[in-house]
Amino acid sequence: MGLQKKDFPELKIFSEMFGRQAEAIVRSPARVNIIGEHTDYNDGFVFPASINRSLRMVAARREDRICRVYSTRYDTTVEFSLDELKKTREWTDYVKGTLKELFARDFPVGGFDAVIGGDLPVASGLSSSAALELAVSACCQTLFGFEVEPWEDIKLARRAENHFVGVNCGIMDQFSIRLGRKGHGLFLDCRSLEYEAVPIPEDELVFVIADSKVERNLGNTEYHARQKQCERGRLFFKSINKSLRSLRDVSEDLLIVNRDKLDPVIYRRCRHVITENKRVIKAVEALKSPDMKLFGEMMNISHESCKNDYEVSCRELNILVELARKVPGVLGARMTGAGFGGCTINLVSRNRLDEFQDKVGRLYQSSTGLEPSFIVTGAEDGVESRKL
Numbered sequence: 001m002g003l004q005k006k007d008f009p010e011l012k013i014f015s016e017m018f019g020r021q022a023e024a025i026v027r028s029p030a031r032v033n034i035i036g037e038h039t040d041y042n043d044g045f046v047f048p049a050s051i052n053r054s055l056r057m058v059a060a061r062r063e064d065r066i067c068r069v070y071s072t073r074y075d076t077t078v079e080f081s082l083d084e085l086k087k088t089r090e091w092t093d094y095v096k097g098t099l100k101e102l103f104a105r106d107f108p109v110g111g112f113d114a115v116i117g118g119d120l121p122v123a124s125g126l127s128s129s130a131a132l133e134l135a136v137s138a139c140c141q142t143l144f145g146f147e148v149e150p151w152e153d154i155k156l157a158r159r160a161e162n163h164f165v166g167v168n169c170g171i172m173d174q175f176s177i178r179l180g181r182k183g184h185g186l187f188l189d190c191r192s193l194e195y196e197a198v199p200i201p202e203d204e205l206v207f208v209i210a211d212s213k214v215e216r217n218l219g220n221t222e223y224h225a226r227q228k229q230c231e232r233g234r235l236f237f238k239s240i241n242k243s244l245r246s247l248r249d250v251s252e253d254l255l256i257v258n259r260d261k262l263d264p265v266i267y268r269r270c271r272h273v274i275t276e277n278k279r280v281i282k283a284v285e286a287l288k289s290p291d292m293k294l295f296g297e298m299m300n301i302s303h304e305s306c307k308n309d310y311e312v313s314c315r316e317l318n319i320l321v322e323l324a325r326k327v328p329g330v331l332g333a334r335m336t337g338a339g340f341g342g343c344t345i346n347l348v349s350r351n352r353l354d355e356f357q358d359k360v361g362r363l364y365q366s367s368t369g370l371e372p373s374f375i376v377t378g379a380e381d382g383v384e385s386r387k388l
């Protein structure tokens with residue numbers, strides 16, 4: 001059916017604010033990573049999906065090279081010229097970074113007025129940043145009448161984050177948001193970029209995302225530190241055998257044999273990446289069987305590995321996971337995304353949904369003082385836009 005005007009309250013805000021009608025509407029979903037954490041920048045495997053929370057953007061062209069962008073979330077309007085895209089360490093960097101990348105490829109972008117709203121949580125590890133990058137790209141394509149091929153779009157958005165924003169993220173988030181498919185998880189090989197949309201049986205089971213309400217503050221520093229540690233591991237294995245191009249090529253046996261030669265921290269980081277890749281493959285096979293119990297087990301072990309070997313979890317995420325696992329009908333629970341706060345993802349029987357939210361909500365609050373929130377979601381389509 002495509003995008004419906006009635007689902008865009010931002011249209012009214014746009015006309016009140018700019019005194020004219022918007023010309024384009026965009027919906028750009030958040031993503032959740034089901035399994036395959038911190039593997040994307042190691043040439044590994046991931047299995048994310050788009051979810052039912054989205055950023056919405058409405059916009060109209062201008063005659064000049066000015067952009068005025070109002071954010072409902074921050075209740076501010078930011079104005080800048082396309083000829084002067086400067087980093088300010090705010091949310092607008094994602095907008096400017098994407099515009100800069102579009103220019104670098106000679107796409108004909110002009111000035112515009114826009115309102116950005118939606119219902120996706122920010123700083124929760126659900127990739128609101130990639131959602132914004134892809135929304136801006138989709139919006140410009142619709143407004144100015146050009147088309148960016150999906151993989152070019154994905155890489156362009158990632159470059160905006162790597163180069164302009166300064167976060168050296170992998171490709172998973174932009175990929176999942178651009179190519180998300182309703183009812184499917186996306187099994188991606190981050191080296192070859194081949195992917196497969198795998199149906200997720202949603203009749204009896206459902207994914208519940210639990211937001212710990214701990215913002216991912218330390219996130220980027222630690223994220224980059226993990227990348228450096230992986231690089232040390234990679235260089236070690238490459239020095240043994242040149243054909244080992246990344247941790248993805250290292251077997252568990254080879255890792256174990258070399259245990260004493262590696263710094264213990266590097267050893268554990270490598271073990272996470274190497275075993276997590278195997279878990280993604282096993283989980284996807286389990287899903288196809290379908291063996292949802294095994295799928296849930298892979299999620300559980302993934303969490304333990306993120307917590308103990310990769311050390312990207314935190315107290316609150318661990319509490320959420322432990323509480324979830326005590327609820328009957330929960331097949332798997334793990335932290336999702338970069339870590340250090342944000343969300344967990346839980347595979348829950350539909351008939352236990354209320355009990356899940358009630359028990360986990362209450363007990364989490366009494367042990368942390370924080371009130372979690374829940375998103376019950378299936379897999380949804382990726383970014384969409386259209387002209388009005």
Ligand code: GLA
Nearest residue numbers: 037038169170171172337338
């Ligand atoms: C963030 C990054 C992704 C990925 C995850 C961890 O979301 O943007 O590229 O590395 O962390 O799996």
